Structure formats: C-alpha cells, structure tokens
Amino acid sequence: MSQKVDPELTAKIEKFGKGTWNECFHCGNCTAICPLTEQGFLFPRKGYRAIQMGLKDTIAGSVEPWLCYYCGDCSKTCPRNANPGETMMVLRRYLTSVYDWTGLARRIYTSKMFEIGAIVFIAIAVLLLYVSFTFFPSGEGNWIGQDGGVLINKIAPWKRIHLGDWIMAGTLAFILISNVFNMWLKIIFKDKSVKIPFTAYITEVFDFAWNFITQKRFNKCDGTKTYWFLHLFLMLSYVVLFTMIVFFLEWFQTDTVHPIWHPQRLLGYIATVGLFVGIIYFINNRIKKAKENSKYSHYTDWTFLVLLFLTTLTGIMLHFFRISGMPVATYVTYLIHLMCLVPMLTIEVPFSKWSHLAYRPVAVYFANLKKAAYKKNLVK
Amino acid sequence: MADTKLTGIYFQSAIKGNEDTVNFTEVAAYIKKYNNVAAIWNADEVSLADANNVAAKIKEKNIKRFVIAGDKPGMEKSFFTKAMVNAGNKAEDVIIASFREHGAIRNADTNRAKAILACAVNAVPFEEATQTAEVPVNPNTLVIGGGIAGIQASLEIADAGQKVFLVEKTGTIGGHMAMFDKTFPTLDCAACILTPKMVEIGQHSNIELMTYCEVKDVKGTPGNFTVKILKKARRVDLKTCIGCGTCTEKCPGTAPSEFDAGTAMRKAIYIPFPQAVPNKYLIDGESCTYVKSGKCKVCVKVCPVPDCINLDEKDEEVEINVGNIIVATGFKIFDAKRAEQFGYGKLPNVVTSLEFERLVNAAGPTGGNIVYRSQDKRNNWVFKGDADIPKSVAIIHCIGSRDENYNKYCSKVCCMYSLKLAHLVVEKLPDAKVFEYFIDMRAFGKGYEEFYERIKHEGVSIIRGRTAKIEEKNNKLMLRGEDILGNKLIEQEIDMAILAVGLEPREDSANLSKMLGISQTEDGWFMEANYISNPVNTFTGGISIAGVCQGPKDIPDTVAQASAAASRVLQNIVRGKINKSVKDLSLEEIESQVNKLA
Known part of the structure; x- marks a missing residue:
C-alpha cells in the first residue's frame, strides 16, 4: 500500500x-x-x-x-x-x-510557556475552589481532636474533596481512555496486513495485567535491575496512594490519629518511601546524566519530576502537621499539596509524560495481539 | 608600497568538529594593519541569501576589491562575484585566500594564515610572495619503510642511477603485502609480485638496505639532511651468516611470530619468513634466553660459521647525508580488542582479517588449510594444521572504521579484501557456508565491481547490515545482526568469524612527523601538500610521502603513489637544485615581499 x-x-x-x-x-x-x-x-x-x-x-x-x-x-x-x-x-x-485528540499534548510538549501557563492556571483554579469549599481554622471552634491531631475533616471535609477527586479522575480517565482507543485505531485497526483473532483480545488480557504489575519487559533491558526495581516500586506506590485517595478517602483522611502499625499509616509510609526514593533517584540521574537514558532531559521530564517531588514533599508535611495538631499549617499545606497534585495529574496523566502508564502496557498488549495473529498466520 | 584599493574581507566560519583550527580572530585583528582594509565581515554577520543586499553594503563602504578568507573560500566565490559586479566592480577583483590550500590548517599555522591573507588583500599571488632561494641537492635519497611503497620508490630511484638508503624497522623488507595470500581483484599471488622486487632490492648496487634499523633524528634543510639511524643489535653477522637454520632448531626461546600476525610461534633466533630479504637470521633480544638470563649460548655452539653470532652485540648509531626523503611507513591494523562486542581476544575463533590472511596462505602456519584456532603445548592459541575445519564463516565489515567510537573514516580496502577472503574460503572449503555482513559495499576501482559480482555468483551470502555482537553459545559463535534489506533480525550460529579490521596510522607517526617537520591530519595520517593536485609532496621541501602513511589505499594506488614520490625526488636530483621550504619563511619576510610586489 x-x-x-x-x-x-x-x-x-x-x-x-x-x-x-x-x-x-x-x-x-x-x-x-x-x-x-x-x-x-x-x-x-x-x-x-x-x-x-x-x-x-x-x-x-x-x-x-x-x-x-x-x-x-x-x-x-x-x-x-x-x-x-x-x-x-x-x-x-x-x-x-x-x-491525543484534544491537541493539548502537542502544545504541552512543544511549548514550555504553554506548559507552565497551564500548570499555573490549574493551580489558581484549585486555590479558588479550595478557598471557597474549605474552612480556615480560625476563631471559635475546636480544631484539634482528643488524640492531639488536627480534625482535618472539619477543615476540608472528605466528601467535598472526594467530589472534586471524582470529577477530576473521571475527566482524566475519559481523555486517557479515548486516547488509548485512538492508539488502537492507529496501531491495530488501520493495519490491514494482519487480522487479530478475537480470542486473543481475551487471552492476552492476563499478560497485559501481569506486565502492568511487574513491568517484566522493562526488566529484560540489560543491566537495569536497580532502575527497574525503583521504577516499579515508585509505580506501585503511586497506584496505592492514588487508589486510597480516589476510592477510599474516607478511610485515608481520618480525624483520629491511628497507631503507627495501622494499615492506613503503614501503607501510606511505605508508598511514600517508594515515591520519594524513586524521585530522588531519577532526579539524581538526570542531574548527573548518570545513565544513557538520563543524558538528555526534555523540559517535560523536569516538570514531571519536580511536580511529583513537590506533591510528595507537601504530602509528608501535611501528615506531620496534622498529627502534631497544627491546624493553620495543615490548612495551608493541604492547599499547596493540592496546587501541586492537581496540575500534575491533569497535565501529566492524559497529555504528557505520565500517559506512558497507559500507553506502555497497552502497547505490549497490542504487540501481543499482533504476535498472536502472526502465530496463527493471519497475515494478509 | 602597500596597495591602496579599498578592500572588504569575508571570513568563513571554521569547519565544524575540528577544534584545532587557525585562530580566525587573531588573523582578523592582524589584517587591520593594512590601511586599505575597509570592512571585515564574519560569516554570522552577513547573510548569503541575497547578493543585492551585500552589493549595497559593498557600495556603501566604497569597496573595490573583495577577499574571501577561510578553509574553503572557493565555495562562496560565485556569490561575492555577483555582489561585486552588482556593486559596479570587476569580477577579477574577487580574490580567494584559501588557508587550507596553502598549508594553514592548525592553530600553530595562524601566522601562515596571516601571510596568506596579507597576500590576498594586496592582490599578490601567494606563490609569488613566497619564492624561496634555491640550494644544491645531495643526490642520495633516504626511503623510510620497506613495504611495497618503500620498495617501489627505492627501485624507481635506484634504477635511475641514484643512490638510495632504504631503512626498515623489522628484520626484513616486504611489509604487510608479504603477509597477504592473494591480491584483489585479479587474485594474483601477492608473494609472486612482491618477492622478485624484494630480491632486486637486496641485489641492487645503488641501494643500501638497512633492515632492523630506525630513523632517530633528522636535521638540516631540503637538499641537505643529516639523518641519525639506530642500527639495532641483530647479533648475527649479516655478511657471514649462511642461513643454514641450525641455530633456530636448537634455540629454546620462543615468541609469537610477527610475520604470522601472532598465529604461530617463532624462535628467539629466527628468520622472519623463508623469502625474507636479507635472508639472514637475527636474534630478538626480548625472547632470547641469553639476553634475558646471561646463560644459554646454544646458537653460538651449533653455528657452523665461526664468530657469526655475537650475543653481546650492542645497538649502534650511524649518520648518513641525503638530499631527499621518502616516507613510506605504512599502517597498523585496528586493535579488534577495542570493539569488545565482537569478542576478539576472548573467543578464539573470532579472528582478524590479517590473521586469516596467514591462515589461508600456503606459506602460512597451516600450509593454507583453514582450521579452528587451537592451543599448543604451552597453551598459546595458534593455528595448527591438524585442527578441525570450520563449516561456516562470517566476515564482518567495518570493524573500527566508519565508527565515531573508533575511526570515522572508511579504511577503503576492507570491502575488497573481505570479498577476496570470501572467495578463498569458498575455494578451499567448497562445503562451507560464507556470510558477509556489510554496511555499504565499496567496490570502487577498475575491475572491482566485477569482482564483487563474481563473488556473489560463487554462492557467498552477502547481507546488508552490520553485526552488533558475537557471543559464545553451545561451543559455537552466536552472531546477532539485522538483515536490513530482508527486514529480519538475524541470530546465526557460525564456526568462525573474520573481523575486517580497518587501517590506522602507526603509533610512531606523531614522533616521525615531529622529527621530519611534516604535519598530520586529524586522523593521524601524514599530510600531503595538496590532496588533489600534489598528493606526494609535503609542506617541507625534499620530503615526500607514499603509501598508506598518507591515507588508506590499496596496493595499486600505493605503487602508483610510490612511483610518483620517486619522480618528485628524481626531479630535484636532475635539476640539481631545490627550493627551501616555504614554511621556513617568517611572516615578516613574506610581508616585505608583499610590500615589494604590491
């Protein structure tokens, strides 16, 4: 053709x-x-x-x-x-x-000013929403619980935050999934040289999931064991935290300060370590140009790492302000945390570097579909 | 008096990727001392898009003459000619100041560049301003290097009746060509072409052959050089040795044979190869038991000629006077160990092309049988005639050549010798499969393309795609490559891999270039006076270059260049006079000439 x-x-x-x-x-x-x-x-x-x-x-x-x-x-x-x-x-x-059918990915990848502008725009929107829907800890009222921790749900009620969460997650999911569909159109549907057996779509799902969880293909790359492990740890930590925030916020954001061995805190700590160690490792690689893949950094690589770093850092601070019973600091840090987290998710996940969390495993899945077709000799 | 015509200068930007260039800023500052220089423009200041724009600028400054300066100024001549004519000037007032052409290449040549530009600004041809005095020529010639280039040049001069000193570092002349089995594209036997010439050298009354000698120092000026030569201790008297070989049979010392490219062992007292010239023994001090420990003397005891072997002989120095020098020092092969991915040095059956030349040579260690490498009694990896025969051979092109990690240049001969080796495998092992992995096939010479077609028809599989790595798997070699035209990933088991290694300047060429006052290119090859129109002379009068030391080339080109170098030498001898080197002229001397001629 x-x-x-x-x-x-x-x-x-x-x-x-x-x-x-x-x-x-x-x-x-x-x-x-x-x-x-x-x-x-x-x-x-x-x-x-x-x-x-x-x-x-x-x-x-x-x-x-x-x-x-x-x-x-x-x-x-x-x-x-x-x-x-x-x-x-x-x-x-x-x-x-x-x-990306919206065209935003192209703008973000090709214009530094556009990306920074978008981050600032979203951060300000978050600021306005936050100020309108949460309560500044001042004047009358008790902001500290019996166990000495800040009554965080009195400041930022989890239901309100959850609503925002879901609107954001729904939008992101819609864009990302539609982009993946677009990817399927271009890679599978438009490729008239192979006919994918329908059963393969089902049988390959397991490998897709397994690959997503273990990133085993990444591990095949020579000499990247540490790299693979830290990347996997970071990814799983991210998934854990994301799940807790988007689906179980009521359980995750509590007024009571649980004992340290409580799964809420334990999981949170492990995931935070995963994120933090990974981010430091990747930033260090990029600064020192230590590996072949960290020699040439695009500005989008940096915005991603910096936003992730700030989000994690403010998340840690938020936690400690809360358990130490500092309501004003908790309020402000919560705001900064959201001003980092929301732009990071809305820009990186559907339009920029973090979209690879979908594209990479899906690509392996698509490749496996084609391989299944090659095996059955369904090549035209 | 200096010229008064108002002159504009355009500086080309320096050629990219080369740090060691003429200092353009310094040259530009210098040229301002000529009052007629009205404008100096750098490449980044002037757009070469519109000649009318530039013409307007020329008019504005009232420029009547225009000089384009740089490494390749001819490239922009037509543009500035148009601009000058549009500005109402004459086309002949556009002058090029070509730094490279007149020998200003490196930072150290900045003064030369100033002189070139001073000439151009005053419209004096560089050649006129740099005429040097003539001095008488010593008719004797020194040829450095006894390979095919040195042999050919020596014979040409000696046959013309002039005296030649031929200095060779090793114990015999012959060089790399003596190691080869066949020559491409005619498949003539290399030794059959070379050995008669070698014998002629040994017997020629006009040639004083100095083997196992090294040039240590060169002093003097063109036409009259004094050369200090180190005569390394041979420890065997050249005059009385009868070449019987009794000594070598009994000698206990061994070392890898240089002539067999390390694929076989030789004794400490040895003759490099049976057809060596001079056909006399020599002792290699590094492997001789007596030299190392003070005990042995077996060779002295068995030698039938009294006082022929003198184990305590010392190096000595001699001095000769010559008028001309031909440098024909050749090359070394790329060290294949540097490209680790091919496993050379670790996998015994990954061999270099030079090793394979010895293996396939009827006069080689196996008598021309192609076999696996095996270990001898002392665990040295060698070629032995009784080893097994490989059934598949892969030849991999461009090892160390066309590679930014090693040498950027194309070594020019590897494609053709690889095809030749493929032919030899097919000829000697009709059942074996031969694969050639290449990037681009460079069959550039007379009869070469036809040779390539012939090899294809002999059943050799010729695959486009460089091999990326060779590993050991199940006692076989596993080769990985991409078949680019076939759109396939290749993972192939083979028995033997031949690495087509490229050519490199010898380690001592920097030293020699300093000694002789000749320059080297970035890659380390000796620099010719002009690549196109004068590829044999150097910028130093009386010194010519021939063969691969000037740049990679095959045997026919080497022979042609050697003859050309000889003709340049004979030109000087016949004329009886030689011009002093232009490079010996100081900037002030050239300036005063310019002022006189302007």
Whole structure:
C-alpha cells in the first residue's frame, strides 16, 4: 500500500526533542544490539527510516517506540552517534501527541510557556475552589481532636474533596481512555496486513495485567535491575496512594490519629518511601546524566519530576502537621499539596509524560495481539 | 608600497568538529594593519541569501576589491562575484585566500594564515610572495619503510642511477603485502609480485638496505639532511651468516611470530619468513634466553660459521647525508580488542582479517588449510594444521572504521579484501557456508565491481547490515545482526568469524612527523601538500610521502603513489637544485615581499 510522504515531518518531530536522525546510515547495529527487539517488531533503526522518509502514517501506527525501555546499549555502540535510544524517546513524545485528540499534548510538549501557563492556571483554579469549599481554622471552634491531631475533616471535609477527586479522575480517565482507543485505531485497526483473532483480545488480557504489575519487559533491558526495581516500586506506590485517595478517602483522611502499625499509616509510609526514593533517584540521574537514558532531559521530564517531588514533599508535611495538631499549617499545606497534585495529574496523566502508564502496557498488549495473529498466520 | 584599493574581507566560519583550527580572530585583528582594509565581515554577520543586499553594503563602504578568507573560500566565490559586479566592480577583483590550500590548517599555522591573507588583500599571488632561494641537492635519497611503497620508490630511484638508503624497522623488507595470500581483484599471488622486487632490492648496487634499523633524528634543510639511524643489535653477522637454520632448531626461546600476525610461534633466533630479504637470521633480544638470563649460548655452539653470532652485540648509531626523503611507513591494523562486542581476544575463533590472511596462505602456519584456532603445548592459541575445519564463516565489515567510537573514516580496502577472503574460503572449503555482513559495499576501482559480482555468483551470502555482537553459545559463535534489506533480525550460529579490521596510522607517526617537520591530519595520517593536485609532496621541501602513511589505499594506488614520490625526488636530483621550504619563511619576510610586489 502506498503512503504519502510528509516532507515537513522531521521538522514536526524535531520539536519534541533532540533530532539526530540525519546521522543514521542504516547499519542495523542498534536493532541487533537491542535486547528487546524481536522478529516482527524491529527497532530502533526502522523508526529512523520512517522519520527520514517522512512516513507519517507508519510512525503513527508503529507500536515499536513503546516497546523500547531505553537501556541505551544502542546509543553507546552506535557508529554514527545518532543516539537511537533518545530518538525512540522523542518518538514516544511525538506519539503521545498523535494519540491525543484534544491537541493539548502537542502544545504541552512543544511549548514550555504553554506548559507552565497551564500548570499555573490549574493551580489558581484549585486555590479558588479550595478557598471557597474549605474552612480556615480560625476563631471559635475546636480544631484539634482528643488524640492531639488536627480534625482535618472539619477543615476540608472528605466528601467535598472526594467530589472534586471524582470529577477530576473521571475527566482524566475519559481523555486517557479515548486516547488509548485512538492508539488502537492507529496501531491495530488501520493495519490491514494482519487480522487479530478475537480470542486473543481475551487471552492476552492476563499478560497485559501481569506486565502492568511487574513491568517484566522493562526488566529484560540489560543491566537495569536497580532502575527497574525503583521504577516499579515508585509505580506501585503511586497506584496505592492514588487508589486510597480516589476510592477510599474516607478511610485515608481520618480525624483520629491511628497507631503507627495501622494499615492506613503503614501503607501510606511505605508508598511514600517508594515515591520519594524513586524521585530522588531519577532526579539524581538526570542531574548527573548518570545513565544513557538520563543524558538528555526534555523540559517535560523536569516538570514531571519536580511536580511529583513537590506533591510528595507537601504530602509528608501535611501528615506531620496534622498529627502534631497544627491546624493553620495543615490548612495551608493541604492547599499547596493540592496546587501541586492537581496540575500534575491533569497535565501529566492524559497529555504528557505520565500517559506512558497507559500507553506502555497497552502497547505490549497490542504487540501481543499482533504476535498472536502472526502465530496463527493471519497475515494478509 | 602597500596597495591602496579599498578592500572588504569575508571570513568563513571554521569547519565544524575540528577544534584545532587557525585562530580566525587573531588573523582578523592582524589584517587591520593594512590601511586599505575597509570592512571585515564574519560569516554570522552577513547573510548569503541575497547578493543585492551585500552589493549595497559593498557600495556603501566604497569597496573595490573583495577577499574571501577561510578553509574553503572557493565555495562562496560565485556569490561575492555577483555582489561585486552588482556593486559596479570587476569580477577579477574577487580574490580567494584559501588557508587550507596553502598549508594553514592548525592553530600553530595562524601566522601562515596571516601571510596568506596579507597576500590576498594586496592582490599578490601567494606563490609569488613566497619564492624561496634555491640550494644544491645531495643526490642520495633516504626511503623510510620497506613495504611495497618503500620498495617501489627505492627501485624507481635506484634504477635511475641514484643512490638510495632504504631503512626498515623489522628484520626484513616486504611489509604487510608479504603477509597477504592473494591480491584483489585479479587474485594474483601477492608473494609472486612482491618477492622478485624484494630480491632486486637486496641485489641492487645503488641501494643500501638497512633492515632492523630506525630513523632517530633528522636535521638540516631540503637538499641537505643529516639523518641519525639506530642500527639495532641483530647479533648475527649479516655478511657471514649462511642461513643454514641450525641455530633456530636448537634455540629454546620462543615468541609469537610477527610475520604470522601472532598465529604461530617463532624462535628467539629466527628468520622472519623463508623469502625474507636479507635472508639472514637475527636474534630478538626480548625472547632470547641469553639476553634475558646471561646463560644459554646454544646458537653460538651449533653455528657452523665461526664468530657469526655475537650475543653481546650492542645497538649502534650511524649518520648518513641525503638530499631527499621518502616516507613510506605504512599502517597498523585496528586493535579488534577495542570493539569488545565482537569478542576478539576472548573467543578464539573470532579472528582478524590479517590473521586469516596467514591462515589461508600456503606459506602460512597451516600450509593454507583453514582450521579452528587451537592451543599448543604451552597453551598459546595458534593455528595448527591438524585442527578441525570450520563449516561456516562470517566476515564482518567495518570493524573500527566508519565508527565515531573508533575511526570515522572508511579504511577503503576492507570491502575488497573481505570479498577476496570470501572467495578463498569458498575455494578451499567448497562445503562451507560464507556470510558477509556489510554496511555499504565499496567496490570502487577498475575491475572491482566485477569482482564483487563474481563473488556473489560463487554462492557467498552477502547481507546488508552490520553485526552488533558475537557471543559464545553451545561451543559455537552466536552472531546477532539485522538483515536490513530482508527486514529480519538475524541470530546465526557460525564456526568462525573474520573481523575486517580497518587501517590506522602507526603509533610512531606523531614522533616521525615531529622529527621530519611534516604535519598530520586529524586522523593521524601524514599530510600531503595538496590532496588533489600534489598528493606526494609535503609542506617541507625534499620530503615526500607514499603509501598508506598518507591515507588508506590499496596496493595499486600505493605503487602508483610510490612511483610518483620517486619522480618528485628524481626531479630535484636532475635539476640539481631545490627550493627551501616555504614554511621556513617568517611572516615578516613574506610581508616585505608583499610590500615589494604590491
């Protein structure tokens, strides 16, 4: 099938990161050294070809960039210093914008000012909502409970926060799921060369879930055991905290200060450690350019890490102010916490770096679907 | 008096990726001392999009002459000619000041660049301003390096009736070519071409052959060099040794044979190879038991010629006077251990192309049988005739070449010699499978493309895609690569892998370049006076270069360049006079010439 060449494609993709595709002379070293590439899903070299040729549809329909976990072996041994690992990263950013039907992902990835503006805008909106719907601990009334902790639900009633939570989570879920559907259209539906057996959609779900929980594919990347573990720990911690806040806020945000071994506190502490250690590790890598995949930082990489760091930090502070019975500090920190958390979730999850929490496992799922088709010889 | 025509100068930006360039800022500051310089524009200040814009600027400054300065100023000549003509000036008043062409390349050449620009600003041709005095020439010539280039150049000069000193570092002449089995694309036997020439060198009355010698110091000026040569202790008298070989049979000391590229062992007293010239023994001090421990002397006892072996002989220095020097020092092969992913040095059956040349050579350690590498009694990995025969061989191109991690350049010969090796495997092992993994096939010469087609038809699988790594698996070699044209990932088991290693400048070339006062390119090859029009002379008068030491090339090109270098030397000798080096002229001397001629 013929396809249109887009001569402007390289210029478009260049806006998403360091463009080194003119260096590539197609020796195939990167593909051959890659521990994750496999028959039917060859990368990174084929991505270079598509970029150089301006094959927009090929790129939009390619699942390969998501199958790469950036161990950097290709970049280290590339005879042209073309940096294939980073090119895969750039393609992932570009693809995020391709799947996003709102067009916001493109704006966020290509304009620093737009991203900062969006963060500030959401933070101010949060501020206004918070001030309107919570109670400043002043004047008459008892703000501290019998066990010495701040009566947090008197300041910010969990039901009101929960309502905000759900509206936000619902919106984010809608956008992200519709983007994943868009991804399915481009990768599976438009690919007329294979016919996916319907049963595969069901049988591959288990592998999808298993891959999501363990990130076992990431672990196949050579020499990234610590990296894989810390990333997994961070991801699981995030999922735990997210679940507790969005689905069990009543249980998580209590007026009583539970003993330290109480599952609410224990889980919270473990997850906080997971987040904090991971963030420090990733920030340190990026500052020191310690690994192949932390050598080239896009500004969106930084906003993500910084917002995550501030959210975690204010979350920890909030906890300690609450159990130490400091109502005003609790009130203010809660506000700052939300002003970091909400912009981070609304910008990063559907439109930017954190969308990979959906795209990565879904891509593995899609690749498995295609593999199932190849196995059954359903290739047209 | 200096010229008065108002002149504008445009500076090209320095060529990217090269840190060691002429200091453009310093040159620009210097040239202001000429009063007729009306404007100096740097590349980032002037847009080369619209000639009319520039023409307006030229008019505004009332510029009548325009100089384009830089490494490749010719590139912008047509643009500025248009601008000058549009501004009402003459086309011939656009002058280029080409730094590179006239030898101003590195930071140390900044003064030369100033002189080049001073000439251009005053419209004096550089060649006219830099005419040097003529001095008489000593008719003797020194040739450094006894490979095919040195041999060819020496024979050309000696056959013309002039005296040649041929200095060779090792115990024999012949160089790398003597190690090869066949030559491409004709598949002629390399030794059949080379050995008659070697014998001729040994017997020529005009050639004084100095093997096992090294050039230590060069002094003097073109036409009259004094060269200090170190005669390393050979410990065997060249005059009386009859080459019987009794000594080597009894000698207890061993070392890897240089001639066999380390794939076989030789004795401490040895002859490099049976056709060596001179065909006499020598003792390698590093492996000789007597030299190391003071005891042994077995060779002295068994030698039938009295006083032939003198184990206590010391190095000595001699001095010779020559008028011209030809540098033909050749190359070394890329150290394949540096590219760890291919396992060379760890996996015994990953071999370099040079090792394979010895393996496949009828005069090699196995008599030309292609076998696995195996261990000898002392656990050295060698090629032995009785080892097993591999059934599949992969040849991997571009090892250490075209690679930013090692050498950026193409080594030029590897594609063709790889095809030749593939042919030799097919010829000797008709049942074996041969695979070639290449990036781009460079079959650039006369009959080369035809040779490539011929090898394809011999059943060699030629696959586009560089191999990324070789690992050991089930006692076999597992090779991973991408078949780019076939859109496949390749994981293949093979018995033997040949790494087509590239060519590199020798370790001692920096030292030699300092000694001789000739420059090197960024890669380390010796710099020719002009890559296109004068590829044999250097910027130092009386010193020419030939063969791979100037840049990677194959045997036909090397021979041609060696003959050309010889003709340059003969030119000087026949004329009887030689010009002093332009590089010896100071900036002040050139300036005063410019002032006189302007």
